[in-house]
Amino acid sequence: MKVxxxxxxxxxxxxxxxxxxxxxxxxDIIARFQGGPNAGHTLEFNNQKHVLHTIPSGIFHSDKLNxxxxxxxIDPVVFKREVDRLSGxxxxxxxxxxxxxxxxxxxxxxxxxxxxxxxxxxxxxxGSTLKGIGPAYTDKTGREGLRIGDxxxxxxxxxxKCLRDQHxxxxxxxxxxxxxxxxxxxxxxxxxxxxxxxFVNGEYLVNEWLKAGRRILAEGAQGSMLDxxxxxxxxxxxxxxxxxxxxxxxxxxxxHIGNVIGIFKAYCTRVGSGPFPTELLEETGELLRTTGxxxxxxxxxxxxxxxxxxxxxxxxxxxxxxxxxxxxxxDVLSGFDTLRVATAYKIHDKVTTEIPFDTETxxxxxxxxxxxxxxxxxNLKDKNSLPENLKGYIRFIEEYLxxxxxxxxxxxxxxxxxxxx
Ligand code: GDP
Ligand code: IMO
Ligand code: MG
Numbered sequence: 001m002k003v004x005x006x007x008x009x010x011x012x013x014x015x016x017x018x019x020x021x022x023x024x025x026x027x028d029i030i031a032r033f034q035g036g037p038n039a040g041h042t043l044e045f046n047n048q049k050h051v052l053h054t055i056p057s058g059i060f061h062s063d064k065l066n067x068x069x070x071x072x073x074i075d076p077v078v079f080k081r082e083v084d085r086l087s088g089x090x091x092x093x094x095x096x097x098x099x100x101x102x103x104x105x106x107x108x109x110x111x112x113x114x115x116x117x118x119x120x121x122x123x124x125x126x127g128s129t130l131k132g133i134g135p136a137y138t139d140k141t142g143r144e145g146l147r148i149g150d151x152x153x154x155x156x157x158x159x160x161k162c163l164r165d166q167h168x169x170x171x172x173x174x175x176x177x178x179x180x181x182x183x184x185x186x187x188x189x190x191x192x193x194x195x196x197x198x199f200v201n202g203e204y205l206v207n208e209w210l211k212a213g214r215r216i217l218a219e220g221a222q223g224s225m226l227d228x229x230x231x232x233x234x235x236x237x238x239x240x241x242x243x244x245x246x247x248x249x250x251x252x253x254x255x256h257i258g259n260v261i262g263i264f265k266a267y268c269t270r271v272g273s274g275p276f277p278t279e280l281l282e283e284t285g286e287l288l289r290t291t292g293x294x295x296x297x298x299x300x301x302x303x304x305x306x307x308x309x310x311x312x313x314x315x316x317x318x319x320x321x322x323x324x325x326x327x328x329x330x331d332v333l334s335g336f337d338t339l340r341v342a343t344a345y346k347i348h349d350k351v352t353t354e355i356p357f358d359t360e361t362x363x364x365x366x367x368x369x370x371x372x373x374x375x376x377x378x379n380l381k382d383k384n385s386l387p388e389n390l391k392g393y394i395r396f397i398e399e400y401l402x403x404x405x406x407x408x409x410x411x412x413x414x415x416x417x418x419x420x421x
Contacts, residue, residue: 001210001211001213001214001215001216001256001258002210002256002257002258002259003031003206003210003216003217003218003246003250003252003256003257003258004027004215004216004217004218004258004259004260004261005033005217005218005220005243005246005257005258005259005260005261005320006019006020006023006217006218006219006220006261006263006326007219007220007223007224007241007242007243007246007260007261007262007263007320008220008221008222008223008224008241008262008263008264009223009224009225009262009263009264009313009316009317009320009322009325010223010224010225010264010265010268010269010270010309010312010313010316011222011223011225011226011268011269011270011271011274011276012039012221012222012223012226012270012271013040013223013265013269013271013294013296013297013303014223014263014264014265014328015042015263015265015326015328015329015409016041016057016219016220016221016263017040017041017042017043017051017052017057018041018042018043018044018328018409018412018414019263019326019328019407019409019417020041020056020057020058020217020219021043021045021057021058021060021061021414022409022414022417023217024057024058024060024061024064024217025061026215026217027058027064027215027216027217028064028065028209028214028215028216029058029064029065029066029067029206029209029214029215029216029217030056030057030058030059030064030065030066030067030216030217030219031056031066031067031068031069031202031206031216031217031218031219031250032054032055032056032066032067032068032069032072032218032219032221032249033069033071033072033218033219033220033221033245033246033249033250034069034071034072034220034221034222034239034240034241034245034249035071035072035073035133035220035221035222035237035239035241036053036054036072036073036074036075036078036106036131036132036133036136036221037053037054037074037075037078037106037129037131037133037298038053038128038129038131038133038221038222038237038298039052039053039054039221039222039298040052040053040296040297040298040299041053041057041219041221041297042297042412043057043060043414044412044413044414045060045413045414045415048089049412050085050086050089051297051298052082053078053082053298054068054072054074054075054078054079054082055068055079055082055083055086055093055097056068056097056219057219058217058219059086059091059093059096059097060091062091062096063096064096065096065097065098066093066096066097066098067097067098067099067100067200067202067205067206067250068097068098068099068100068103068202069100069103069202069206069218069249069250069251070100070101070102070103070202070203070249070250070251071103071239071240071245071248071249071250072100072103072104072249073103073104073105073106073132073133073136073137073140073239074099074103074104074105074106074148074194075105075106075111075131075132076105076187076190076191076193076194077108077186077187077190078131079190079194080189080190080193080194083193094196094197094198097197097198098197098198098200098202098205099148099194099197099198099199099200099202100148100199100200100201100202100203101147101148101149101199101200101201101202102147102148102149102201102202102203103147103148103202104136104137104139104140104145104146104147104148105136105145105146105147105148105150105151106131106132106133106136107132107136107146107160107163107164107167107187108164108180108183108184108186108187109135109163109164109167109168109171109180110132110135110136110139110167111130111131111132111135111183112167112171112176112178112180112183113132113135113167113170113171114128114130114131114132114133114134114135115130115176116170116171116174116176117134117135117174118130119174119176120174120176124273125273126234126235126236126272126273126274127235127271127272127273127274128272129272129296129298129299130299131298133237133238133239134237134238135167136238137238137239138238139163144163144166145163146159146160146163148194148199149199151191151194151195151199152195152199164180164184168180202250202251203250203251204251206250206251206252207251207252210252210256218246218249218250218252220241220245220246221241222237222239222241223241223316224241224242224315224316224319224320225270225312225316226241227239227240227241227242227245227319228240228241229242230242230315230316230319232274232275232355232359233359234359235272235273235274235275235359236274242316242319242320243257243260243319243320243321259323259324260320260321260322260323260324261322261323261324261325261326261406262316262317262320262322262324262325262326262403263325263326263328264308264313264325264326264327264328265292265308265327265328265329266308266327266328266329266330266332266333266393267288267292267305267306267307267308267329267332267333268305268306268307268308268309268312269288269292269294269303269304269305269306270303270304270306271296271299271301271302271303271304272301274359275359275361275363276304276306277306277309277311277312277342277345277363277364277365278306278307278308278309278340278342278365279304279305279306280305280306280307285304285305285306286305288305288306288332289302289303289305291332292305292329292332307339307340307341307342307365307367308339308340308341308342308397309341309342309365310341310342310343310397310400310401311342311343311344311345311353311354311355311365312342312355313397313400313401314353314400314401315354315355317401317403322401322403323403324403324404324405324406325397325398325401325403325404325405325406326405326406326407326408326409327394327397327405327407327408327409328408328409329409330377330390330408330409330410331376331377331378331410331411331416333372333373333390333393334372334373334374334375334376334377334378335372335374336372337371337372338369338370338371338372339369339370339371339372339393340367340368340369340370341367341368341370341396341397342365342366342367343366343367343368343400344365344366345363345364345365345366346363346364346365346366347361347362347363347364348362351366368396370389370392370393370396371389371392372389373387373388373389373390374387375387377390377410378410378411378416379410380410380418381415381418382418383408383418383419383420386408386418390408394408394420404420404421405420406419406420406421407419407420408420
């Protein structure tokens, strides 16, 4: 058995939550491999909308197992809120959720540090979600971090206080007012709460599942253009969002990776700072934002919108070894006479299809124009009924990327999913 991986190919928010949920029927286990509460994965079914941050998107299928892998950073406060909300829908997830002992904890002071660093950056802000992600991963790689498994040790509270005090001395170097006490009280209560879940050696479990022939889908967070190594550094997140992150974030050997399912929006969005060559700053961008309801699932911030960028997509298809593609939000493009897709970049009058090293480089997209479609496609169920120009749009993408589009999503609901094969 091999592990299939589903990950975002753009700047996040491609629709991973919706599609993982829609595909969960084909798997026994859903395993998140990186990121933390910076993620906001939206699922819709039975006219209800759910947003998950830490918990894998297979959780609504009570007969399936879900694993939070070692690659994550977990804020127990956010986790508790998620679990409470699920309880409100009558879901008890104690039986089908496992948490790797090696996943790292986000402390209240990580959140404060995130905010203090961002505030100090002024105009060169990353646009962080301020969930403490950067500082928590910094402690992980700096070998100072606290892990989920540490909660079970007698020395936990002492170690917590020691790390907290280190953080406090850093925060005090900034002109940043804060009140730690209420945050700490809430966090310690949430630590007690998370204890009631199954802490596991995730890497052993996942490999036992594989040996037993269980079908596993690894769920990514963020998108490849936000990868710490390959994204538009420093305007990135602090983990490897690419396929390699599934190996390190779950404990799977590379040879055990099966299909790599890359998901992308039919256009582009980005929330936060950093380069975005195809960004539309005028009314077309506003139209995409309004029609596509492009506001952050975690922070509510308006997302920047632009045309599809095939140069960036070819880059992330290459980095991930994508074997099949899912295109979402095709319905949002209905009604445009012409659709533009970037097929190259012009940099200092030279045409290239490579992403430049320097995020300051002025990049002018070279567009190919394709005919749009007028029909509302949000109720379509069958691939044969898709408008001809949408089929042409998909064909163009497949030819450029040399990877088949196997699923087209035409609405936020689980059911608004068209299988192309
Ligand atoms: P994720 O982070 O990749 O899981 O994506 P988000 O949930 O942050 O953002 C995707 C948004 O688009 C959510 O509001 C989804 O409900 C919605 N969505 C997903 N697929 C489609 C689609 O095909 N059409 C439309 N109109 N909305 C979609
Ligand atoms: P999902 O999983 C979109 C962006 C932030 C910021 C940068 C760094 O829902 O697709 P961080 O909080 O990680 O330090 O922020 O990355 N970012 C996301 N953008 N979707 C996400 O997750 C994101 N997670 C982080 O906006 O620009
Ligand atoms: Mg999201």
